[in-house]
Amino acid sequence: MDKDTIVWGIIGCGDVAEVKSGPAFQKCDNSLLLAVMRRNGELAKDFANRHKVQLWYDNANKLLANPDINAVYIATPPSTHLEYALNALKAGKDVYIEKPMVLSKKEALQLETAVNKSNQKLVVAHYRRFLPMYIMAKELLDSNAIGNVKFVDLRFLQPIDFNSKATWRLEEEVSGGGYFHDIAPHQLDLMYHFFGSYTVAKGIAVNQSGINKVDDTVNGLINFKSGVQFRGMWSFAIPKCLEEDCCIIYGEEGTIEFSFYEEQLKLNSKKINKEFNFKNPINIQQPMIQETVNYFLGKRSNPCPVEDGVLVINLIEDFTKDNN
Structure with missing residues (x-):
């Protein structure tokens, strides 16, 4: 193969890979x-x-x-991310890994250590960083x-989705803790991307509906080092009439x-x-994948390094586990 070409293998070709990423x-x-x-x-x-x-x-080993x-x-679902990522690094492959990067702080630190000890590169798929709307938002913020x-x-705030095919998202041992763990990583990564590192994060996570075993409502606060304050409310068990998706x-x-x-x-x-x-592009991850290819070829810096993935996992646990 051409040394100037990144030759990919996909581990886990389910719904996410079908349109969002695979064809890109x-x-x-x-x-x-x-x-x-x-x-x-x-x-x-x-x-x-x-x-x-x-x-x-x-x-996967083949x-x-x-x-x-x-x-x-x-x-793949998050429960196998760490295993496959470690095996890929050992096999001498660079890695592009879906969010959430892993299941816990412990796994995040384990992966970070492995990446830093290896000769390989790893990028976390927080692809919204490179979509046009968020590029403009960052430009507006940077220009004051x-x-x-x-x-x-x-x-x-989202109503209960009884028709979802991805039932693994409601199994804590597979997803990490429900829909919040699936959706919030993108949102929390953008907050870090916009405002930098933080000093304190606290939250409360509860199961209000009792329909599933995972928490369906999360309330989180962040104090960024810059002084910016963040308040977030996520609910996946509210009436349809109260549905809301807004960041101000x-x-x-x-x-x-x-x-x-x-x-x-x-x-x-x-x-x-x-x-x-x-x-947005039809294959919504294409801009991020292009930046990842460029990074793997040594043409740019890491578009989303493992350290950023660790930070997001820390925030998720700060909101859902450390403050109950």
């Missing part, structure tokens, strides 16, 4: 998707045939043993468009407002009041 490995520059793996061989074969991928496996593959994308930021109010950043001279599942940003300041509309 074939669309990015200097990137080739050679193989996919799923424990159900028939499903792996089906994915490979539909997406025109040359090889498929039902065993994929990792392929000498032509120099990078792997780990897209709303003055010094004072605080952030995030509300993500308050500065001394205005606000920046956006939703995590709408491609629109509102800027309200002394100088301008305007709504900006965006269009």
